[in-house]
Amino acid sequence: xxxxxxxxxxxxxxxxxxxxxxxxxxxxxxxxxxxxxxxxxxxxxxxxxxxxxxxxxxxxxxxxxxxxxxxxxxxxxxxxxxxxxxxxxxxxxxxxxxxxxxxxxxxxxxxxxxxxxxxxxxxxxxxxxxxxxxxxxxxxxxxxxxxxxxxxxxxxxxxxxxxxxxxxxxxxx
Numbered sequence: 001x002x003x004x005x006x007x008x009x010x011x012x013x014x015x016x017x018x019x020x021x022x023x024x025x026x027x028x029x030x031x032x033x034x035x036x037x038x039x040x041x042x043x044x045x046x047x048x049x050x051x052x053x054x055x056x057x058x059x060x061x062x063x064x065x066x067x068x069x070x071x072x073x074x075x076x077x078x079x080x081x082x083x084x085x086x087x088x089x090x091x092x093x094x095x096x097x098x099x100x101x102x103x104x105x106x107x108x109x110x111x112x113x114x115x116x117x118x119x120x121x122x123x124x125x126x127x128x129x130x131x132x133x134x135x136x137x138x139x140x141x142x143x144x145x146x147x148x149x150x151x152x153x154x155x156x157x158x159x160x161x162x163x164x165x166x167x168x169x170x171x172x173x
Contacts, residue, residue, distance in 0.1 A: 058115075058117075061116045062115050062116055065111060065115070065116065065119065066112060068111065069108045069109075069111040072104055072105075072107060073105060073108040073109075075104060076101040076102070076105040077101075079097055079101035080097075080098060080101045082097055083097040083098040
């Protein structure tokens, strides 16, 4: 082969390499675009799904609030029946129970038409206006939870009991 033939083969080889590189870059670019498009669609689907789930949870909580309001109304009705029963023996106690029943009924009526967002906003506003009261109530609730949990734990089975024998007067079980 002559030197001229080798030069021609090298330039032809370089041209093929360039074409191969260009084709590879083009394929990589198309694959990257496809991946970006798929990722965008996946994000949209995930966002839509999350939004749908959040809406369903809010709807469920709103229904639960309505159910809770109905239960409070039923409790108020039961308290009124109890007050009527107490009228003969203890009119003062009957009056207190009746007042409590009326307050519960008013609370249930207010609660009936509220959504989760409205209740959250109301609680947040109350906390801003009365932080000491909220902190105090939280401390009391924490105390009762602590006492309830503590009283539910089994007591230790090891105790010191008197015993006669070679080990001395006291023995640990």
